[in-house]
Amino acid sequence: MSAAGQRLGQLALVLPLVLFLGVFFVWPLFSVLEQAVSDPVVSRHLPATAAASAAWDRTSAPPAEMQQALVRDLRAIDDDQVLGDLVRRLNSAQPGFRTLMRKTVSAARAGGGPLDLAELDPRWREVPFWRAIADATNPYTDRNLLAAVDLQRDTSGAVTIIPEGESANRAILLRTFLVAATVTLATCLIGLPYAMLVASSAGWRRQLLLAAVLLPLWTSLLVRTTAWYILLQDQGLINSTLSALGLTARPLPLLFNRTGVIIAMTHVLLPFMVLPIYSVLIAIPKNLVPAAASLGAGPIRAFVHVLLPLTLRGIASGALLVFMAALGYYITPALIGGPKDQMISSVIAFYATGSANWGMAGALGIVLLAATLVLYGIYGRLSAANTTRA
Amino acid sequence: MSNSKTVSTIAVLGLLSAVITATGASARDLTVVSWGGTYQDAQRKIYFEPFSKAIGKPVLDEAWDGGIGVLQAKVKAGNPAWDAVQVEADELALGCADGLFEKVDWSKLGGKDAFLPSAVSDCGVGAIVWSTAIAYDGAKIADGPKSWADFWDVQKFPGKRALRKGAKYTLEFALMADGVPANKVYEVLATPDGVDRAFKKLDELKPNLVWWSSGAQPLQLLASGEVAMTSAYNGRITGIDRSEGKKFKVVWPGSIYAVDSWVVLKGAENKQAAFDFIAFTSKPENQSKLPEYIAYGLPNKEAGKRVPPQFLADLPTAPANMEGAQALNVDFWIDNLETLTKRFDAWLAK
Numbered sequence: 058m059s060a061a062g063q064r065l066g067q068l069a070l071v072l073p074l075v076l077f078l079g080v081f082f083v084w085p086l087f088s089v090l091e092q093a094v095s096d097p098v099v100s101r102h103l104p105a106t107a108a109a110s111a112a113w114d115r116t117s118a119p120p121a122e123m124q125q126a127l128v129r130d131l132r133a134i135d136d137d138q139v140l141g142d143l144v145r146r147l148n149s150a151q152p153g154f155r156t157l158m159r160k161t162v163s164a165a166r167a168g169g170g171p172l173d174l175a176e177l178d179p180r181w182r183e184v185p186f187w188r189a190i191a192d193a194t195n196p197y198t199d200r201n202l203l204a205a206v207d208l209q210r211d212t213s214g215a216v217t218i219i220p221e222g223e224s225a226n227r228a229i230l231l232r233t234f235l236v237a238a239t240v241t242l243a244t245c246l247i248g249l250p251y252a253m254l255v256a257s258s259a260g261w262r263r264q265l266l267l268a269a270v271l272l273p274l275w276t277s278l279l280v281r282t283t284a285w286y287i288l289l290q291d292q293g294l295i296n297s298t299l300s301a302l303g304l305t306a307r308p309l310p311l312l313f314n315r316t317g318v319i320i321a322m323t324h325v326l327l328p329f330m331v332l333p334i335y336s337v338l339i340a341i342p343k344n345l346v347p348a349a350a351s352l353g354a355g356p357i358r359a360f361v362h363v364l365l366p367l368t369l370r371g372i373a374s375g376a377l378l379v380f381m382a383a384l385g386y387y388i389t390p391a392l393i394g395g396p397k398d399q400m401i402s403s404v405i406a407f408y409a410t411g412s413a414n415w416g417m418a419g420a421l422g423i424v425l426l427a428a429t430l431v432l433y434g435i436y437g438r439l440s441a442a443n444t445t446r447a
Numbered sequence: 448m449s450n451s452k453t454v455s456t457i458a459v460l461g462l463l464s465a466v467i468t469a470t471g472a473s474a475r476d477l478t479v480v481s482w483g484g485t486y487q488d489a490q491r492k493i494y495f496e497p498f499s500k501a502i503g504k505p506v507l508d509e510a511w512d513g514g515i516g517v518l519q520a521k522v523k524a525g526n527p528a529w530d531a532v533q534v535e536a537d538e539l540a541l542g543c544a545d546g547l548f549e550k551v552d553w554s555k556l557g558g559k560d561a562f563l564p565s566a567v568s569d570c571g572v573g574a575i576v577w578s579t580a581i582a583y584d585g586a587k588i589a590d591g592p593k594s595w596a597d598f599w600d601v602q603k604f605p606g607k608r609a610l611r612k613g614a615k616y617t618l619e620f621a622l623m624a625d626g627v628p629a630n631k632v633y634e635v636l637a638t639p640d641g642v643d644r645a646f647k648k649l650d651e652l653k654p655n656l657v658w659w660s661s662g663a664q665p666l667q668l669l670a671s672g673e674v675a676m677t678s679a680y681n682g683r684i685t686g687i688d689r690s691e692g693k694k695f696k697v698v699w700p701g702s703i704y705a706v707d708s709w710v711v712l713k714g715a716e717n718k719q720a721a722f723d724f725i726a727f728t729s730k731p732e733n734q735s736k737l738p739e740y741i742a743y744g745l746p747n748k749e750a751g752k753r754v755p756p757q758f759l760a761d762l763p764t765a766p767a768n769m770e771g772a773q774a775l776n777v778d779f780w781i782d783n784l785e786t787l788t789k790r791f792d793a794w795l796a797k
Contacts, residue, residue, distance in 0.1 A: 136546065137544070137545060137546025138522075138523070138545055138546040138547070138713075140544070140545070140546070141519075141541075141544060141545025141546055142545075144544065144545075148781075148782065148785065149785055152782050152785070152786045152787075153782045153783075154782070155541075155544070155781045155782045156778050156781070156782050159544055221793075222790065222793050222794065222797070224789050224790075224792075225795075225797075228796045229792070229796055232796075290671055291671070291672065291673055292671055312673070313657045391660060395658070396612070396653075396656070396658055396796075397795065397796060399792070399795065399796070404792060407792075408516075409516050410515075410516040410517050411514050411784075411788070412515065412784060412785050412788070413516035413520075414516075415516075
């Protein structure tokens with residue numbers, strides 16, 4: 058076969074992969090990003106109002122011309138779904154637009170002439186409603202991305218922090234990373250000794266230990282979370298055992314707090330830590346530790362200087378797997394956690410399914426992705442440095 | 448060997464794709480979506496199965512957890528996989544304004560006058576009247592709470608409390624606990640001071656609060672003794688009392704009731720069958736069977752009259768239970784849900 062033919066054959070082999078990545082990874086990611094920054098409804102469907110708003114100073118009552126332009130624009134929209142997108146966008150910036158627009162649209166459709174909006178509803182006298190329209194005239198916006206990290210633009214266009222108590226995305230994002238990091242650490246502390254135990258055992262014992270890790274992995278996440286819910290509650294197995302043994306006078310608070318979330322998530326994610334470490338461990342020659350011992354190293358020294366550096370690769374990939382998976386957790390914090398354990402995916406879920414605000418959902422997703430990529434970059438740097446040193 | 452394997456693989460793949468195209472091309476059966484659990488079990492028995500028998504075709508049923516974004520995504524993608532869906536009042540208002548639902552022809556349902564006024568809309572037909580109320584275990588608390596003020600009083604009634612996670616309902620209940628009469632709640636909540644007042648009242652109870660999100664959770668919390676009282680859906684409370692012999696009680700004053708409606712998604716393949724199905728569920732002789740299984744009020748007036756007397760007392764629509772109860776203000780929530788949810792999340796995170 059000629060070289061070119063061979064090259065073509067290779068290309069044909071990777072083509073499915075490239076297509077798969079393109080369709081299921083790159084394209085969705087791109088569309089999420091686009092959703093987060095595109096804001097076309099007002100410029101597309103209220104063109105006259107958008108044009109008229111350029112002449113308005115944004116602080117006094119809007120000129121009559123802009124008001125009548127809005128009435129004309131609204132009359133021109135005959136698709137309810139378009140109107141819905143428009144109203145959702147405006148209501149998200151200024152609550153009240155839902156009922157205001159419903160009233161205005163039916164009045165605009167009823168009559169043909171100019172309409173006295175202020176007479177129709179006193180809210181049209183309020184500048185913030187008009188400013189919400191004027192702010193939305195640019196087909197691209199950074200407001201979702203800013204709002205995702207608790208920032209907004211004030212009336213002059215400068216970026217400011219959203220007042221405390223009105224939005225908590227930053228706190229929730231931070232908490233998401235904190236919980237993921239804690240879970241990663243906990244799985245590492247449990248997973249490493251466990252993997253060593255599995256690797257050092259043989260025969261049916263090894264099978265049993267592996268099954269203990271793998272069986273939960275094949276059980277539904279929801280089932281495992283609900284099981285923890287039952288175990289952790291005040292009258293649950295853990296608390297009743299502790300009090301029966303006389304160890305605790307009153308039930309330990311394990312449910313609806315961070316402790317419960319960490320326990321449950323650690324259990325759920327443990328296989329992702331144990332398996333990579335185990336796969337590295339079984340490849341390490343069994344005689345290295347005895348060799349270190351023969352040279353005078355005690356068990357701890359042999360572990361720290363021989364076994365641990367060789368296992369590091371497994372720990373690192375396990376940590377990465379666990380951390381990334383933990384970032385997106387939703388069901389476990391929702392069921393086991395308290396109000397202060399909500400993670401960012403529940404906020405994203407609210408915007409996506411609860412209020413159909415795809416822009417905000419996309420922006421939060423992008424921020425989470427960007428932060429994760431930064432962390433991944435740091436990890437890459439560290440592990441690269443590690444390999445060269447080794 | 449390897450060749451025959453390849454051949455057989457290709458054959459299997461070809462067969463698979465043939466099967467997929469065949470099922471894809473054939474018409475989908477009428478798909479009805481409701482809220483799952485014991486409620487949907489009851490609906491299956493009195494609506495889905497009899498209707499399927501009447502038309503001689505299968506009726507598929509699925510469950511969902513609400514969310515206007517779900518419906519919007521389905522309609523916008525075109526050819527939605529669902530036909531008739533039961534939605535909450537705010538989803539009905541949002542979806543109707545956004546053109547996500549087909550319009551209802553009321554003449555085929557016996558006219559608008561046959562229904563309670565709150566169950567009539569351009570896009571939806573009322574399915575049930577349900578209520579969110581205080582629930583407590585009568586076996587543990589003999590002289591139970593009478594109001595939201597009692598719910599907030601952890602001295603008089605020690606123990607934790609549970610509420611549905613979210614701004615909707617929670618803010619109303621907080622204001623009632625702060626002494627606002629039920630019928631003035633939305634007036635107060637419409638002002639920025641009113642919202643502040645509600646959050647301030649919530650601050651008081653925050654250390655003793657746990658939050659639930661799905662309808663079965665509050666019952667579990669009550670049954671396990673994790674909380675002393677909780678908000679819950681009235682039908683579930685009566686349901687568990689009947690099925691498991693519990694003594695859970697509903698506190699009707701200060702409860703908030705709302706209407707769930709049937710809608711047909713815009714562009715649904717089985718639009719006609721879906722409206723026929725809705726008409727079937729709205730017939731008095733069919734609808735009046737529901738309270739035997741689950742204690743929800745009936746939007747069809749004639750059906751309401753036919754409910755056997757022993758089930759009447761548990762319904763949100765019973766006159767005694769309406770006293771001091773408040774209807775959910777849908778307009779307030781479609782305007783303010785997003786802003787208040789953001790603030791509620793920020794308050795939770797504090």
